[in-house]
Amino acid sequence: MKKAAIIILILGIGIQFIPVPKNQSDEVSKTDFLQTVEAPFNIQQMIKASCYDCHSNNTNYPWYGRVRPFAWLLQQHIDEGKDELNFSTFQEYSGRMQREKIRSMISQISDGEMPLKEYLWMHPEAELTNDEKEQLIKYLETLNP
Amino acid sequence: MKTTLLTIGLALTIISCNNSKTEKRAAETTNETTAKAENTAASDQEGEKAITPIIDAYLAVKNGLVNDNQEEAAKSGGTLATALASLDISQFDADKQTELQEIVEVAKNHGEHISESEIGHQREHFEALSKDIKDLTAIIGTDRTLYHQYCPMYNDNKGGMWLSASEEIKNPLFGDKMMKCGKVQEVISL
Numbered sequence: 001m002k003k004a005a006i007i008i009l010i011l012g013i014g015i016q017f018i019p020v021p022k023n024q025s026d027e028v029s030k031t032d033f034l035q036t037v038e039a040p041f042n043i044q045q046m047i048k049a050s051c052y053d054c055h056s057n058n059t060n061y062p063w064y065g066r067v068r069p070f071a072w073l074l075q076q077h078i079d080e081g082k083d084e085l086n087f088s089t090f091q092e093y094s095g096r097m098q099r100e101k102i103r104s105m106i107s108q109i110s111d112g113e114m115p116l117k118e119y120l121w122m123h124p125e126a127e128l129t130n131d132e133k134e135q136l137i138k139y140l141e142t143l144n145p
Numbered sequence: 146m147k148t149t150l151l152t153i154g155l156a157l158t159i160i161s162c163n164n165s166k167t168e169k170r171a172a173e174t175t176n177e178t179t180a181k182a183e184n185t186a187a188s189d190q191e192g193e194k195a196i197t198p199i200i201d202a203y204l205a206v207k208n209g210l211v212n213d214n215q216e217e218a219a220k221s222g223g224t225l226a227t228a229l230a231s232l233d234i235s236q237f238d239a240d241k242q243t244e245l246q247e248i249v250e251v252a253k254n255h256g257e258h259i260s261e262s263e264i265g266h267q268r269e270h271f272e273a274l275s276k277d278i279k280d281l282t283a284i285i286g287t288d289r290t291l292y293h294q295y296c297p298m299y300n301d302n303k304g305g306m307w308l309s310a311s312e313e314i315k316n317p318l319f320g321d322k323m324m325k326c327g328k329v330q331e332v333i334s335l
Binding site: 094095096097100103107 | 246247248250251254255269273277
């Protein structure tokens, strides 16, 4: 029993040395969604707080965010999130794709599928109230008339 | 004791496998986007032939949704994504190629989502996809008569459209819930 605990401890420390890429960039991207659409301040705050951790090139990591194995799980979420929608490079999408991404944002927010429930467990501050959802959807709809 | 270690080991392997999967997917998409842009405009007829597998797969998705059959729609969504990826854009007029590329990219994205979603989500993507397929036929033509149909009740009365090869209304956005909602808005002929 004692042996097992020691092995787990060694393994636990050992895996901390396996590198995990960090999703952070100092550069303010010229193709960033919020930079280019000039959204009202409260809308910017909502999108940054609720979406940017997984859908941009800048993650605001929680304290456990660099601790393996959580770091790997986080990395996987971020990879999948950015694959689907990356706000940092939003202007690189074609006009048609931008409209599709906005359509999809509206639908995901109104269906309550985004932000992800698992994400909200650890980030209660990212949760959008019904009123905020409404404001956000109304705003996004002005971009996709 | 051993089992605990084994479980940890297994969990780690699964996590690392998942990571490489996403990388592979990203690599595939970059390959597809490096399509050549040559100015070799084909005759109309060839363009119409090229769209056949795309319309076939699109209509198969539609029929799946009419029948409330998630699996059928998913399978056909995958077929559609493949058909779109193999469309050779260089055969069309040079000044249309960028737009075609954009339509194909978005439509392919819809096909992929349809192939892996539950039916409500499939329908959302299908409705958006229908507009892209219509735009596609506006540029490269169609190989059969298509009916642009519209139901005003879809999506909280915002309305939704789709294309059908038959004039009769069978609603893919509602399926059995409201099979007859809709009317023909436009006929897209050969």
